[in-house]
Amino acid sequence: MAKNRNIIHVPMEEKTVLLHTCCAPCSSAIIEAMVQNGITPVIYYCNPNIYPYEEYQIRKNECTRYAESLGLEIVDGDYDHDVWLEAVRGLESEPERGGRCLRCFKIRLLRSAQYALSRGIRVVTTTLASSRWKSLDQINEAGRWACAALVGENQLGVEPSKVLVPPVIWWDQNWRKGGLQERRLQIIKEYGFYNQRYCGCEFSMSHDALTSTEPSLISSGMDSRE
Numbered sequence: 001m002a003k004n005r006n007i008i009h010v011p012m013e014e015k016t017v018l019l020h021t022c023c024a025p026c027s028s029a030i031i032e033a034m035v036q037n038g039i040t041p042v043i044y045y046c047n048p049n050i051y052p053y054e055e056y057q058i059r060k061n062e063c064t065r066y067a068e069s070l071g072l073e074i075v076d077g078d079y080d081h082d083v084w085l086e087a088v089r090g091l092e093s094e095p096e097r098g099g100r101c102l103r104c105f106k107i108r109l110l111r112s113a114q115y116a117l118s119r120g121i122r123v124v125t126t127t128l129a130s131s132r133w134k135s136l137d138q139i140n141e142a143g144r145w146a147c148a149a150l151v152g153e154n155q156l157g158v159e160p161s162k163v164l165v166p167p168v169i170w171w172d173q174n175w176r177k178g179g180l181q182e183r184r185l186q187i188i189k190e191y192g193f194y195n196q197r198y199c200g201c202e203f204s205m206s207h208d209a210l211t212s213t214e215p216s217l218i219s220s221g222m223d224s225r226e
C-alpha cells in the first residue's frame with residue numbers, strides 16, 4: 001500500500017462508513033485512502049443496473065478480490081435487473097448524465113442508505129463519485145435524496161425544532177482530488193483489474209456489444225472506463 005498522501009475527514013468523525021461500490025477501478029484509491037486514514041469501509045456492492053449478469057459477476061468478483069486482499073468486508077446487494085429496468089422505464093433513450101442516470105444513482109444509493117441503517121452505520125458515500133464519466137452534482141443530489149428518504153416523510157411545514165435529522169448522513173467527499181486519480185491508475189495496473197468499457201446498463205452499450213453475450217466482445221471497440 002502506498003504512503004498516505006491524503007488526509008480525509010468523515011462527517012461526525014465516524015470510524016466506519018458504508019461505501020457503495022460500483023467497480024474495483026473506481027473503488028481502488030478511495031478504499032486505500034480510507035484505510036490509511038483509520039476509516040473502516042463496509043463495502044456494499046449494489047448494482048442491479050449492470051447488464052448482462054455475466055458482466056455483473058465479473059465486476060463483483062474484481063471488487064471482492066480487492067476487498068479480500070485488504071481484509072475488508074464486502075456485502076453483495078441483490079441483482080434484480082428487471083426491477084431496475086422498471087424503475088428507469090421511459091428514460092431508456094436519455095444520454096449519459098441525463099435523467100436515467102440520476103434515477104439509477106437514486107436506486108442504488110437508497111438501497112445503500114437502507115443497508116447502512118440496518119447495520120447502524122451513520123455515514124454513506126459512493127465510489128461512483130470517482131469516475132470522470134459521471135456528474136458529481138447528480139451523485140450528490142441522489143445521495144442526499146436517499147438519506148433524506150430514510151426519514152420517511154416530507155418534513156416541509158414541520159416546526160424547525162422538531163425536524164428530524166436523517167439517521168444516515170450523505171458524505172459528499174470529492175474523491176477526484178488529493179492525488180486519488182493518479183493512485184487509482186497505479187492500483188489498476190498493480191492488480192490488473194478487468195478493463196470495463198461501458199458504464200453498466202444496456203443503454204450505455206454500443207449496438208455491437210448489445211447483440212453479443214460475450215463479456216470480451218462487449219468490451220470491444222469502446223473507450224475504456226478506467
Ligand code: SF4
Pocket residue numbers: 049050096097100101102104105199200201202203204
Ligand atoms: S449509463 Fe450508467 S449511470 Fe446511467 S443509467 Fe446506465 S448504468 Fe446507470
